[in-house]
Amino acid sequence: MVKHMEIILGVTGSIAAYKAVYLARELVRQGANVHVVMTKNATEFVTPLTFQTVTGNPVTTQMFELFSGSEIGHIALADRAHITVVAPATANILGKVANGLADDFLSTMVMATKVPVLFAPAMNTVMWSSPAVQHNVTKLRESGYHFMEPESGELACGVVGQGKMAEPSHIIEKIKIVLSQKDLIGEEVLVTAGPTLEMIDPVRYVSNHSSGKMGYALARAAIRRGAKVTLVTGPTLLDFPVGAKVIKIKSAHEMHEAVLRKSKTASVVIKAAAV
Structure with missing residues (x-):
C-alpha cells in the first residue's frame, strides 16, 4: 500500500521524536521513499544523521534550502509527495498550521502542499485537552487535515493519561486509510x-x-x-x-x-x- 510512495515525515520538538525513527524505518521497510523534515527543536532530541541513515535521503532542517539546483526547497518537496505525516506533532505546529503561520521549513511546506496531511500529536495530557489545542485541532479537521489520535498511558513527564504519540504501526495503518480509495462510504x-x-x-x-x-x-x-x-x-x-x-x-x-x-x-x- 505504501510501496513506491513518496512520503514526507515532519518531526517536531518532542521526546516522542525517537519513535519517528522507528516510523521512518518501517515505512522504508514497506517500500516507501521517506523524506524527513525536522524543526530546530526536533534536532535537540534526535540528530538528522539518524534519519538520513534510516531513510537513505538527506534531511531538511533549514528554511532556505535549494533542491536540484534552483528548485525552492519547500515547494519541491511538497510537490513530490503523496502524503505528509507530522509525527510527533506538538501543540506548536498545530497552532501554526491552524492559524496560517509559516516561520520554518516544515510549517511553510505544509502550507505549500496539496496532498493529504496527517498529524500524530504528542504532548502532555493537560496540554492536549486544553481549549486552545482542541480549538486548533477542530479547526484543522474542518479544513481537511487528518489526525491519528494520541494514545493513553504513562507520559515522559510521569503523568498517566492521553497524550502519547500513537505507535508507528498504528500511524502506518492510518496512512493507508487516508490514501485508500473510498468506495464504501456510507456502508x-x-x-x-x-x-x-x-x-x-x-x-x-x-x-x-x-x-x-x-x-x-x-x-x-x-x-x-x-x-x-x-x-x-x-x-x-x-x-x-x-x-x-x-x-x-x-x-x-x-x-x-x-x-x-x-x-x-x-x-x-x-x-x-x-x-
Whole structure:
C-alpha cells in the first residue's frame, strides 16, 4: 500500500521524536521513499544523521534550502509527495498550521502542499485537552487535515493519561486509510473474528485455535475503503484495527447477542469468527 510512495515525515520538538525513527524505518521497510523534515527543536532530541541513515535521503532542517539546483526547497518537496505525516506533532505546529503561520521549513511546506496531511500529536495530557489545542485541532479537521489520535498511558513527564504519540504501526495503518480509495462510504460493516471460549468450570474451558487474523484483515480493508466498521471479537493477541468500533466477547452466546444487536443497522455482515 505504501510501496513506491513518496512520503514526507515532519518531526517536531518532542521526546516522542525517537519513535519517528522507528516510523521512518518501517515505512522504508514497506517500500516507501521517506523524506524527513525536522524543526530546530526536533534536532535537540534526535540528530538528522539518524534519519538520513534510516531513510537513505538527506534531511531538511533549514528554511532556505535549494533542491536540484534552483528548485525552492519547500515547494519541491511538497510537490513530490503523496502524503505528509507530522509525527510527533506538538501543540506548536498545530497552532501554526491552524492559524496560517509559516516561520520554518516544515510549517511553510505544509502550507505549500496539496496532498493529504496527517498529524500524530504528542504532548502532555493537560496540554492536549486544553481549549486552545482542541480549538486548533477542530479547526484543522474542518479544513481537511487528518489526525491519528494520541494514545493513553504513562507520559515522559510521569503523568498517566492521553497524550502519547500513537505507535508507528498504528500511524502506518492510518496512512493507508487516508490514501485508500473510498468506495464504501456510507456502508456499515459488521465483522466477527477470533475464537469463542465456553467455560466448563471456573478454571477450564473449551475453545479453538482461531487467531482472528482473517476477520481483523477484513475489518481493516473495509475501514480503508471508507466503511464504518464494528468488530465483534473473541480473545486474540492482535492489535485492534485503527478506526474500528470493537466489541470484545468470550462466549458464543455473547457473540450471538452482540451480532443480533448490531446487525440491525449493518448493511454488510461478515462472519469470520470460529464459534
